[in-house]
Amino acid sequence: MTVKALWATLWICFASAAGAQGFAGLGTDIDGFALPDPDTELTFPADHDAHPGFRIEWWYLTANLRGADGQDYGVQWTLFRSALSPGTDLPGDGDGWQTPQIWMGHAAVTSAGEHRFAQRLARGGIGQAGVTPDPFEAHIDDWVMRSTATQGDPLDALKLRARGQDFAYDLDLRAEGPLVLQGDRGYSVKSPTGEASHYYSQPFYQVSGTLTLPGGDVAVTGQAWLDREWSSQPLAQDQEGWDWLSLHFDDGAKLMGFGLRSSSGAHFTSATWISAAGEVTAYGDGALTLDPLETASVAGREVPVRWRVTLPDQGLRIDTAPLNPQAWMGTLFPYWEGPVRFDGSHSGQGYLEMTGYE
Amino acid sequence: MNRAAFQALWSHWRRHPVQLATLVLGLALATALWSGVQAINAEARNSYDRAAALMGQDSLDRLEAPGGVTPAQYVALRRAGWDVSPVVEGRLATGLGIVGVDPLTAPPQPALSALAGDTDALSGFLGTGFLLVAPETAAQVAQDGLPPFRISPDVPAGTALGDIGLALRLLGTDRLSHLLIAAEQPMGLPPLSDVTDLRRVTPEDTSSLAQLTDSFHLNLTAFGLLSFAVGLFIVQSAIGLAFEQRRGAFRTLRALGISLNRLMGLLALELGAIALIAGLAGIALGYGIAAALLPGVAGTLRGLYGAQVSGTLGFDPLWAASALGIALLGAAVAGAQALWRVAQMPLLAPAQPRAWAMASGRAIRVQAMAALGLLAVAAVLAIWGGSLLAGFACLGALLIGSALALPVVLLWLLRGGARLARGAMGEWLVADARQQVPALSLALMALLLALAANVGVGTMVGSFRGTFVGWLDQRLASELYVTARTEAEAAAVRDWLAPRSDAVLPIWSVAITLRGAPAQVYGVADHPTYRDNWPLLSADPAAWDRLATGDGVLVNEQMARRDGLDLGDTLTLAEGWAPPVVGIYSDYGNPQAQLIAGTGPLAARYPDQPRLRYAVRADPSRVPALIDDLRQRFDLPRDALRDQAEVKALSLRIFDQTFLVTGALNVLTLGVAGFAMLTSLLTLSSLRLPQVAPVWALGVTPGTIALAELARTALLALLTWALAVPVGLALAWVLLAVVNVQAFGWRLPMMVFPGGWLWLGLWALLAALLASAWPVWRLMSMPGGQLLRVFANDR
Known part of the structure; x- marks a missing residue:
């Protein structure tokens, strides 16, 4: 028994091969947590902060970068919050060590030849991990996502840092567009039976900074996408996992799309088309199609690493290809997360996340 | 032919069953005592290793400070990127050891296996909490006022493992005992010395408990060896007798054409068979002896060293094999001389009934x-x-x-x-x-x-x-000893006792690390109880006065001998406080370094330590009434009040x-x-x-x-x-x-x-x-x- 196995029990149910429980415990009962409400107006900067009344929440940033060495890189920085019980016990208040708020950080640097990742775990309540709204900072240990904005929204400019045993990065991000509300004004439906989350994004970051790798420092520039999402039960009981994409088109437009895989066979899809100016068109179930083209053997399982993505309403028909098919996050709950390029009716780059593959 | 010859040899034992029984019993006894002692030692060492391996404390470097580590120091290290994990250790008034860990950052450990596959269990462990204990601990320790127990056989006996938040609350402290440093650290970290004042300590090869108890086990081993040697005397005399009595038979067999080698082989085979049977009997007997003695040994180790050893004995096949090996070896040693004599025996020489035991005068001189x-x-x-x-x-x-x-x-x-x-x-x-x-x-x-x-x-x-x-008569000068559960209760008890007794003297201690080893500093009040009763082996004339002002400290004999301390040597007990040794006292039965300081000066340096224990001076005839009143008024548990x-x-x-x-x-x-x-x-x-x-x-x-x-x-x-x-x-x-x-x-x-x-x-x-x-x-x-x-x- 290791901490890892122990953690698996907490975050999970995901690992159950039966798959009936949904990914990462997201399909389990609510136990007194708050539920997403379609009438809630998201307000900023307040909603950048944590929502301890909800069971689970994340600050999720992915970046497609080009190094001074001519190589492509992908960077991930994620902070998850999971509450053992409903409560408001965030850093600063309450009971210190005995907080119900548990935090988990994932960071990764992906190149064509190497996928490096790290994980951190911490409890809230003692200052080791958490989010402060003003000035905005999300952190776990020495990993930080800190606002460097002097005016406007705190997320308009960020400093991003993380490190693992074989990598570190230090990036500066500057948003060149507005925050984008996903779904219906930030209320994102995840299943035909109405499970949902609160969800908004900042897809317009320009990035510059440094990757520190065993071979030395690499200066990088590129694009990044931040997702903010919180809920208490975003998956239906029969949903096994999801395939999720965030795409930067060469013409400046963006696409967020996902498909939730159901054990009954039917997939539930959702998409948001974001114009270069930040205008949003939301698409409900069925508008977007995701078809696997090719699988790769990753960490002992078959994972679809190339996809055909269509959104006829926007004339979109593209095929994606991973920078590194082995971008496996071998963390407590394992998943595939890595940078992709795509061609077809449109071209560009983005990130693919696939969960629930056993 | 082998068969017939073997039967001829074996017939001797059928005619002399008592001799056979002596041989088997002697060898079995020797094996039993030796292997029994080995089993006890192995079981005890196993317990120490489990205790040491809990939380990787046997292998990982740690960070520590006199008086403990603050949560702020821990968080500062984490926020600098260092992968460290907090541990708090302590003992409740009931004697139950408490170890608190943070499962989110802790190194892998078998002791937490009880939480495997059980989401509710982990939530409970992290939240309101329960304690993981070994089965025998659950059977022995009263549950009064403690969180619920859950069984985890990997937790050392006498210890309860809980979440760090729960453990800190139970121990009434906010200080962490130490931080474990993970073996693998992220790349590019700032040097530890830039981040923290805490001291990095590398664990010794063996656990301190194993070192402490080494001499005890050496003692047991010596006893076992002695018994084995004594048992071999028996075996040797029995084998010697049997060979002596069978000289005629050997001669006859040789005369019938059995070669010397074959005869030797048959005898060795016979001896081996007997040793095997005796060895098996010895294993059973040794296991019985070990199982019967183990509770006593556990009591000894607890009493002498505070070491917790499981009172139940496991059966280890390796141990059984080695016991069998020692039986065969013993038989070989005891039978070698007899076999040698058979080999040297001239084929047709007459029997010499007293040949085997007579020592010449020259041999006696050599022996002298x-x-x-x-x-x-x-x-x-x-x-x-x-x-x-x-x-x-x-x-x-x-x-x-x-x-x-x-x-x-x-x-x-x-x-x-x-x-x-x-x-x-x-x-x-x-x-x-x-x-x-x-x-x-x-x-x-x-x-x-x-x-x-x-x-x-x-x-x-x-x-x-x-x-x-x-x-004991000198040390236990006070008539009554009270342990409160909380600081508030302690204050109330103190106030209540003040007008009803002659004196209420706090007994409290701070665990520090002194010269690389753990030490306990006791604070004592300036009161005649100590001046009059505490025997000092050597002391400054004004020792007790200097103690009260903070300009002196007493050390126990163990520490003085170990560190070569003498009167006047200074010891750093806290930041900026290095009083000289003003006295050395005897402290029997305590394996650790212990010091005594004035309660005032000590409290000034360690203000956060809870003070829950008090010694009460009162007329002995009034003590039973005091106990009853205290118990009723404060609803104190049975263990909280002890009279002299x-x-x-x-x-x-x-x-x-x-x-x-x-x-x-x-x-x-x-x-x-x-x-x-x-x-x-x-x-x-x-x-x-x-x-x-x-x-x-x-x-x-x-x-x-x-x-x-x-x-x-x-x-x-x-x-x-x-x-x-x-x-x-x-x-x-x-x-x-x-x-x-x-x-x-x-x-x-x-x-x-x-x-x-x-x-x-x-x-x-x-x-x-x-x-x-x-x-x-x-x-x-x-x-x-x-x-x-x-x-x-x-x-």
Whole structure:
């Protein structure tokens, strides 16, 4: 028994091969947590902060970068919050060590030849991990996502840092567009039976900074996408996992799309088309199609690493290809997360996340 | 042919079942005592390793500070990127050890396996909490006021493992004991010294508990080895007898064409088969002995070292295999001489019934030189040896030297006795005793060792107990001891007691790390209770005054000896506080460094330590009423109030429990020695017919001869006892003045208990008489014709 196995029990149910429980415990009962409400107006900067009344929440940033060495890189920085019980016990208040708020950080640097990742775990309540709204900072240990904005929204400019045993990065991000509300004004439906989350994004970051790798420092520039999402039960009981994409088109437009895989066979899809100016068109179930083209053997399982993505309403028909098919996050709950390029009716780059593959 | 030859050889055992039983029993006893002791040691070491391995404390570096680590220091390290994990350790007033860990950052550990596959369990562990305990802990420890227990067999006995938040609350502290540093760290971290003031400590190879208890286990091992050696005496005499009696059969078999090699092979096979059976019996017996003694050993270790050892014994196949191995090895060692003689035996030489045991005068001289040499080595080691190993080597040299000297001294005494003997019968008695000494010497050596060990260990334990009782009387000066559950309750109890007693003195302590080892600093109030009662081995005249002002500290003898401290040396107890040593006190039974400081100065440096224990001075006649009132008013649990008499009784009970094992092993060793006597005498009785028959033929009645035989055995046993007493006293002196100082850091005054020696003499006499009773009875009931045949066969 290791901490890892122990953690698996907490975050999970995901690992159950039966798959009936949904990914990462997201399909389990609510136990007194708050539920997403379609009438809630998201307000900023307040909603950048944590929502301890909800069971689970994340600050999720992915970046497609080009190094001074001519190589492509992908960077991930994620902070998850999971509450053992409903409560408001965030850093600063309450009971210190005995907080119900548990935090988990994932960071990764992906190149064509190497996928490096790290994980951190911490409890809230003692200052080791958490989010402060003003000035905005999300952190776990020495990993930080800190606002460097002097005016406007705190997320308009960020400093991003993380490190693992074989990598570190230090990036500066500057948003060149507005925050984008996903779904219906930030209320994102995840299943035909109405499970949902609160969800908004900042897809317009320009990035510059440094990757520190065993071979030395690499200066990088590129694009990044931040997702903010919180809920208490975003998956239906029969949903096994999801395939999720965030795409930067060469013409400046963006696409967020996902498909939730159901054990009954039917997939539930959702998409948001974001114009270069930040205008949003939301698409409900069925508008977007995701078809696997090719699988790769990753960490002992078959994972679809190339996809055909269509959104006829926007004339979109593209095929994606991973920078590194082995971008496996071998963390407590394992998943595939890595940078992709795509061609077809449109071209560009983005990130693919696939969960629930056993 | 092999089969027929083997049957011929084996028929001897069918005709002499007692001899076979002696052989098997001797070997089984030797194996049992040795392997039993090994099993106990292995079980105890296992417990230490489990305790040390809990939370990777045996392998990972740690960060620590005097007075503990603050949560802010922990978070600062995490926020600098260092992968460290907090641990808090402590003990509740009930004696239950508490270890708090953070499962989110902790290194992998088997102890948390109880949470596997159980989401609710982990939420509970992190949240309101439960404690993981070993099954035997759950059975022993009262649940009063504690969170629920859950069973995890991987948690050491006597310890409860909980989430760090829960553990801090239970222990009433906000300080972490230390931080474990993960072996693998993220790349590019700032140096540790830039991030924290905490001190990095690398764990020693073995756990401190294992080191502390090493001497105890060495003791047990020595006892086991002694028993094994004594058991081998039995085996050797039984094998020797059997081979001697079968010389005729060997000759016949050889004459029938069985080659020497084949005969040797068959004999070795026979011996191996017997050893295998005896070994199996020994394993069963050894397991039984270990299982019976283990609770006592666990009590000893708890009492002496605070070490928690599981009281139940596991069965380890490896242990069983090694026990079988030692049985075979023992049989080989004991049988080698006999086999050698068979190999050397000329094919047609006549039997020489007394060939195997007679020692020549030259051999005796060599033995005397060896004995003198060993005793000289023992003396040198006792005076100049400076380590525990030297102490034990000294013990070994003393015991073996004395054993070797025994036949020499006995022969010399008997030679002197011969001049005093009056009358033909008396002279024959003494002369015959001299004649028998070489043959009996192995058995007598075994008896000497057993008796000397008895006297030595008895003297040591008696001295220890006597000193301990006197020390308890001095140390436990207060009439009543109260332990509160919280600071608030402690304050209320103190206020309530103030007008109802003569004095309420706080007893509290701070765990610090001093010179690289854990130490406990006790705060004592400036009160005559301590000035008048606390015995100081050496002290500054104004020691107690300097203590009160913070300009001095007292250290226990253990620490003073270990660190070579003397009056005036300074010790850094906290940042900016380095008082000089103003006194050294005796602190029996405590393996750790301990210090005493004034309560005021100590509290100023460690303001956060909870103060929950108080010593109350009051008229002894009022104490029972005080206890009742306190219990009712504050609803204190049973353990929270202890009066002086109860503490004394408890301490003595722990003490006596401590030496239960020693006593049991003493009795067993003496029993084995008695058995060795029996087998030797049995062997002799059939070989001694040529000595006895002429005396019978001269008209001495069998009854008189029997009495003479008994008298001679008694004489030899008593002489051995008389020699064992000084050897035992020397042994006790080495134990108290050399081994004890090296192992525990304190020296005990030696007290002698002559009454005990007399009892031991009686026991030795009884054992010898019992051992000789049967051979003598066989001699007496022997038909006259058989005695007459001696003359017919005489060469």
